[in-house]
Amino acid sequence: MVLVDIGNTNIHIWIDGKTINKKSPEKYNGRVYYISVNKEKEKIFKKLNPDAVNLEKYVLFDTAYKGLGIDRIMACKSISDGVVVDAGSAVTIDIMQENRHLGGIIMPGIYAFKQAFGTISEVLQFNPDIINTFYPNNTSxxxxxxxxxxxxxxxxxxxxxxxxxxxGGDGEFLSRVIENSEYIEDLVFLGMLKTIKELEKK
Amino acid sequence: MVLVDIGNTNIHIWIDGKTINKKSPEKYNGRVYYISVNKEKEKIFKKLNPDAVNLEKYVLFDTAYKGLGIDRIMACKSISDGVVVDAGSAVTIDIMQENRHLGGIIMPGIYAFKQAFGTISEVLQFNPDIINTFYPNNTSxxxxxxxxxxxxxxxxxxxxxxxxxxxGGDGEFLSRVIENSEYIEDLVFLGMLKTIKELEKK
Incomplete structure (x- = not known):
């Protein structure tokens, strides 16, 4: 079984538990399931994999949030209770309670913060680091x-x-900053696997 | 008496309690005191006002923070206890306790956040607003x-x-979002006036 997560920048592929990243869509053998937030790349992917199943059509997800991205839905679906953080170009924070999505927040990603500071003034430079003081005492x-x-x-x-x-890409770093947190590389794929299981039960 | 605060973008001028903003330095009559974070504009200002007093040389301020901008120092100096927020292109948050500066934080300003989101994806658009829900349920x-x-x-x-x-420029808006807060347009000038009083006592 092959799972494909077509993102804005990268395509993440899960093949029997192993994950790889690609920039462009490729052809895969066997059963192929996918999600996509990138219509251009999805079009090319579908031509190469005409039988691939778009899980967005089948996923059951309880939320009042309008326009929640399918990648965020799948990451959230992998858990029942807790907070799901995807730390990439943006940082999304979604809250799950008893399999229900209560809402979500979008912040700039760490790189976007760096860029934003650099645009304000060239002296506003720093290297993202764990936090070990409550009261900062220099620019960095x-x-x-x-x-x-x-x-x-x-x-x-x-x-x-x-x-x-x-x-997400900054997830491992962020998990060292946040208490009571765990970094899970495959959160989106775990949600996709759960969706496939639900689909097979029907 | 004229007080001049030469910033990165604007020059703020206080003349006997009234404030105006200018883009370029001008000549003033009477006693002129100033602070500056912009060396280029300061040079032109000093040519036009050779007797103007740079208060940065005289200000007494208790902090362990290395490289704290003179505008932040003056805003902080205007109070003894509390939190000082300057909401401009960046948002600075400084903590004062018994006339001592404990430390400070620099965040992107509201416009910088908007720009950062727009750079990540063109769908990430919103209009800054007061907060009336705990769990957001749409992109905005x-x-x-x-x-x-x-x-x-x-x-x-x-x-x-x-x-x-x-x-700061977004200060009035932000004061509507933050509890137990007050918007004071002239915080930097109040700190400059306090510094002048201390100087005259010597």
């Missing part, structure tokens, strides 16, 4: 607190002792 | 919470029931 610490610390502040505001599940 | 609410809400989260993390004094 002040910027780290105002970006990594702000992401931490928002996640903790919504987690309120619930477990935090983190995925 | 999610982005507002991830920017205005994140600034609120950080200010409240550091205020801990201390009063919040807000200045």
């Amino acid at each position: 610490e002040a910027l780290n607190m105002g970006s990594v610390g702000a992401i931490k502040c928002m996640i903790e505001k919504y987690s309120q002792n619930r477990k935090v599940y983190i995925t | 609410e999610a982005l507002n919470m991830g920017s205005v809400g994140a600034i609120k989260c950080m200010i409240e993390k550091y205020s801990q029931n201390r009063k919040v004094y807000i200045t």
